[in-house]
Every structure is written in C-alpha cells, then in structure tokens.
Amino acid sequence: MKRVLLIVMVAMVLAFATAAQADDGSWNRVKEAGQLVIGLDDAFPPMGFRQDDGKLVGFDVDAAEELGKRLGIKIVWQPTAWSGVVHSLNAKKFDCIWNGMTITPERQKAVLFTKPYIRDGQIAVVVMGNDKITSTKQVGGKIVGVQKGSPALEAAKSLKPAAKEIREYDTNPKAFLDLEAARLDVVVIDNIAGRYFMSTRPGKYIALPGYITTEAFGIAFRKADKSLEAKIQMTIDAMVADGTMGKISRKWFGEDITNPAKW
Incomplete structure (x- = not known):
C-alpha cells in the first residue's frame, strides 16, 4: 500500500512540474504581445544581413518570418553586437537569438537551445x-x-x-x-x-x-522560457516535415541542409 501511495505521489509531483513548465508564461507573453523580438548580428550573410537598400534578408530571416505567419505573430528584428548577444538576451532586450548561433557547452550553461536546425x-x-x-x-x-x-x-x-x-x-x-x-x-x-x-x-x-x-546551429532562449522554446521548436519541426525549411535552404545554399535525416 505504501509503495502504491509513493508511486502516486511521485506521479503527481512530476505532473505538477510538467504543468508548471508548460505554463511558465513565456509563450503566452509573446502571443499576447503579438510579436516575437529576435536578436541578431545583421551583418552575417547569408543568415541575416542588409541589402544595399537597407532591407534585412537571409536564411534565418526567411525562416523566422514564415514561423511568424504560422503563429499569427509579427517578427521584430533587434540588431545587437554579437560579442554581447547572450548577455542582451538574458537582460530581456529580446525574446530569442535566431542568427546561425552555434550550440556549445559553454553557451548551453547560459541559454536554452532548440534542437539543431543546421549542421x-x-x-x-x-x-x-x-x-x-x-x-x-x-x-x-x-x-x-x-x-x-x-x-x-x-x-x-x-x-x-x-x-x-x-x-x-x-x-x-x-x-x-x-x-x-x-x-x-x-x-x-x-x-x-x-x-x-x-x-x-x-x-x-x-x-x-x-x-x-x-558544429550545429540552434535558436537560443532564456533558460526560464521553456514554453516559448517548445512552441518554436514544434513549429520548426512542422516546417521541416512539410518541406518549407528545405525550400528556404535551397534558396540560400543551393541544397537542403536543414533536414536532420540527411546529416
């Protein structure tokens, strides 16, 4: 009886923990604001850079804009000095970093990454x-x-x-x-x-x-923003599955380098 009670209690604790993680408010915050603010180095072709007319273009720009359409939110780009980009993220100057950011053990201590989207x-x-x-x-x-x-x-x-x-x-x-x-x-x-x-x-x-x-590229979020990261990851997975990420990849690189099955 005690063993059954213990199992039930552990299951309840795990359920509460999962619910708390799913309800951390980060995705709801972005959804209610109607925009996702993304930090980037806007001189990093072909991931994100300025054309001669000043327009921001690139692989990450196209992918993020498509994601915004699917989620019904506006994408707002916030150029920042790359050397301090993680500090700026954690200082809440933007919601995430989406700019060909390499996943490293050192960075993983400071931010929450999605799964790799490019190798x-x-x-x-x-x-x-x-x-x-x-x-x-x-x-x-x-x-x-x-x-x-x-x-x-x-x-x-x-x-x-x-x-x-x-x-x-x-x-x-x-x-x-x-x-x-x-x-x-x-x-x-x-x-x-x-x-x-x-x-x-x-x-x-x-x-x-x-x-x-x-190396592998990932999108970085603040450690606490698990529900936002999960929502973005789910949308990117759908974009890979339906071939959209591959289409954007071929536009910028001439081949699909976004499908993990091909790495």
Whole structure:
C-alpha cells in the first residue's frame, strides 16, 4: 500500500512540474504581445544581413518570418553586437537569438537551445592564388582573422601548429577586407557565411579543404522560457516535415541542409 501511495505521489509531483513548465508564461507573453523580438548580428550573410537598400534578408530571416505567419505573430528584428548577444538576451532586450548561433557547452550553461536546425563547421579562407597556404596545417605562424565572439575564435585557437597572431573583428566582412589587403594571411569563418561571402566576390578567395571544427546551429532562449522554446521548436519541426525549411535552404545554399535525416 505504501509503495502504491509513493508511486502516486511521485506521479503527481512530476505532473505538477510538467504543468508548471508548460505554463511558465513565456509563450503566452509573446502571443499576447503579438510579436516575437529576435536578436541578431545583421551583418552575417547569408543568415541575416542588409541589402544595399537597407532591407534585412537571409536564411534565418526567411525562416523566422514564415514561423511568424504560422503563429499569427509579427517578427521584430533587434540588431545587437554579437560579442554581447547572450548577455542582451538574458537582460530581456529580446525574446530569442535566431542568427546561425552555434550550440556549445559553454553557451548551453547560459541559454536554452532548440534542437539543431543546421549542421555546419568552421573553415579557413585565403586569397585566390595563394600557393603558400594550401591546407590548415600551413596556417601555423600566420596572421589569422576571426569575428569577435564567434566560434571561429576557438577554431583558430585549435589550429596546429598555432597561428602567429589571431586578430578579432566586429564583422566578417571587415576581416575579409583585411585579407584582401594582405593585412591578414587567413580568415577562419563559419562555412555557410564564408562561402556566401566568397560567392559575392568571385575569384577573390578560396577555402582550404575540409573543416577545422564541425558544429550545429540552434535558436537560443532564456533558460526560464521553456514554453516559448517548445512552441518554436514544434513549429520548426512542422516546417521541416512539410518541406518549407528545405525550400528556404535551397534558396540560400543551393541544397537542403536543414533536414536532420540527411546529416
């Protein structure tokens, strides 16, 4: 009898805990406001960046706008410095970070991530015609540029042999300008962002073979906002299942890199 009572009590505690998590108010807050405010670096092509006319475009922009339509809410974009983006999220300057954000153990201590929606990695890029650096093993002793606060910094630090110097930039385009001007030998960058930027200046750069590190992108929320994360995740799952995410992916990358079944 005592054993049965104990089981019933445990089940009740779990039920209450689940109900409390589902009713944390975060999704209702967004729904009642009628908008989801998203933090991003708006100079991160092709995930989110400005066209010449100032319009914000990109893979994450298209995906989030589609999600907003399905949930009946407006998407509001809040550009922010990437180096402080997690702090800004937890300071409640926006509801989530949706901007090709790499899921790392360190970040998982500070934020709540969705499941990965893209699998990617870090690569090394040099100017076209550079016959002195043809593999990552030859980056040792060279000057390397990375975006400040990005996983590229850790990837650059992991290079063996070590780089001579690692220079940090506010944006990737600034690093590429220094690469083209021979103030850098190599830029370490996310594969997606790097290849997109290279495509805008054909014949200027070339990626060294292979990945330095591999990674996955997720959408980040405050730890307490479990019901909001669950609602967004459910909607993204539906977008993957009906082929919408794949369609958006092919628009920006030429192939579907959003389906976990293909990773």
